[in-house]
Amino acid sequence: MSRPPASWPRRLLLTALLLALLVNVVAFNHAWRFTHFSTEPGGHTAAPEQLSVAGKLWVLATGIRNPRPVNRGQPSFAYQTLHIPSANGLLESWFGPVPNARGTVALFHGYTSDKSRLLREAAYFRRLGYSILLTDFAGNGGSAGTRITVGYREAYDVAAVAQWLQRRQPHTPLVFYGVSMGAVAILRAESELGVRPTANIIECPYGSMLQTARNRFRAMHLPAFPFAHLLVFWGGVQNGFWAFDLRADAYARRIRTPTLLMWGTQDRRVTRTETDAIFAGLRGPKQRQFFSGSGHEPYWRQHPQLWEKKIVQFFNR
Structure with a gap:
């Protein structure tokens, strides 16, 4: 006797389960590629807003190209x-x-970057009379490892740098300078690891890991739910932490260090709302500066005089 055909509810349930499995497989692959550098040839995948429709679909299906960042230059100073x-x-x-230094500035780069990208900033801090320490986060440039956690484990690198400097120069003022992921790593190091610098200069830190994932999908004109949530979930699982708690806005509420927060008004990766929440949360003396027309990029490119002036004002205060 022939087997009766499956009912429509059963077929729909099976289809839904297969679709859920496929979406999770894709999200798992994306999370792995976001948090693990590869040796594949070619450059990093272009920014979402620069991709064609076909390019966006390809990235959605296969994940980003994420080759290990390599230092492209060396300091012109000793x-x-x-x-x-x-x-x-x-x-x-x-x-x-530098001789008779006013202090030391430790510089921390952003996601898929390296210490050579901050040579312009380092040279300026030296002109102001500060020694500098540029560091590759683990997995980047000349440092050990292959993975990157967008600020979570990088906070341990910030703590290691602070410990090294404070042992070498126990009575020297220590300033942290961080960009994007580097800024979030600084905030977590202070909030959760007990690091105590003299001051912070942070540029374009994201509000939360979930929000930055949402922003990325929106830049590709794709629905953020449920893809952003799955990406954050699997990224945390793969790297051993609860990524939904990676929140710079929450870290800020436990920080009393004098802080200068900077942001570009055309930044599609970090919103004004995120920036406002971080600034409102900071408990110590604080200043901020917006850069009109700048995106998720070094602010000295479009506003060199304003960027330098604001840093000098912050140091003088």
């Missing part, structure tokens, strides 16, 4: 190459001391 132990492995740093 420096030493150091290797600082961290919980994530050995970190490669460039230390550029």
